[in-house]
Amino acid sequence: MNGSCWMRLAGLVRAGACLTYSQVHAQDAVPAKPYPWDTRPKKCLLPGAAEIMRSQCALEDWPSYRETTSRLQFLVVGGDLDLVLRAEKDLGFSKKKFATGEYYLEAWYSALEDTLTSPNAKIYQLVEGWTRAKGDQGYAKIAQALLAYGEAWEARGGGVAGTVSPEAWSIYRRKLKEADKVLDSAPAQTKELAPWYALKLRIAYQDSELKSVREGLLARGTDLWPDYVPLYSIAMVYSLPRWGGTYQEVDRIARLAYEKSKPREGASLYPASYRLIFAVTCDCTIADTVVDWGLMKRGFRDIEKRGGANEEIWESYAKFACEMRDRPEARRLLELSDKMRKDRSAAPADPCREFAFRAT
Secondary structure, three states, X not given: OOHXXXXXXXXXXXXXXXXXXXXXXXXXXXXXXXXXXXXXXXXXHOOOHHHHOHHHHOOOOOOOHHHHHHHHHXXXXXXXXXXXXXXXXXXOOOOOEXXXXXXXXXXXXXXXXXXXXXXXXXXXXXXXXXXXXXOOOOOXXXXXXXXXXXXXXXXXXXXXXXXXXXXXXXXXXXXXXXXXHHHHOOOOOHHHOHXXXXXXXXXXXXXXXXHHHHHHHHHHHHHHOOOXXXXXXXXXXXXXXXHOOXXXXXXXXXXXXXXXXXXXXXXXXXXXXXXXXXXXXXXXXXXXXXXXXXXXXXXXXXXXXXXXXXXXXXXXXXXXXXXXXXXXXXXXXXXXXHHHOXXXXXXXXXXXXXXXXXXX
């Protein structure tokens, strides 16, 4: 063991660690670039240090779906390619799940979708650097496709169809096809990722020329990722009446989510898939749909058994119960939410709470 290793060993022993010979030599590796929220001492960034000095170096980079998504959005907007690629490696191919049921890669892709579809100079530079660094591997092609998809919607705008100019429609359709072509050029490994199917489905439901491939994409994607809720909810959103669909088709897809995930999740994905379409956009209430309320309540109980919800999720399900005028269920779900809520500061009067807790 050379002198520098002895000095390093002495420093770590003073810090309360006990290293083997091989662990000491591992410290010669370059420490990982820290994420911006990582304020631990620099010694904690050395390979193996977190396992050796747990009391001093403990850190959970990805504590919850909500916090992880927020952190990842911050990373992508910041434009630091090294950190974005580190996060891709940490999350982008993981099948681990948060306590609330979402995949780690779901948070990763959600952050990419939110940021890369609103491109600016820094975002373009990030994706160019990503492509130079990774070629067509990993999420490089998905990132390129998200840029093109964002450009499509930048041209179209968020207004109703009648407010869109012919030139804007032309750009929108052209950029959708460009995004789809980029996804098709991705390597086979990328084409097995749930986010690849999510973006392919989103494009297919907006391009009328791709109508014939929608069902096949949904089937193949959910065969590979049967518990990945966004695949179902994307298809459900574009099956709403506002997009020319029907509530019967929306419920058919929700039941598909239930059937494919039932061996592992019970009925959990039935309410979970409905929750996501209302979290995004729907000019309707749950009472307007043809939802099976009995199956929905079974799903709530399966989620409760698995501990798969936080206070906001329970509150959103309570709103479903209020819209269905099911007072006992609304009260039960709000009580579940309140048990988990840390912030109990004053809030405006809530019609759902008034309905749920009104004396009968």
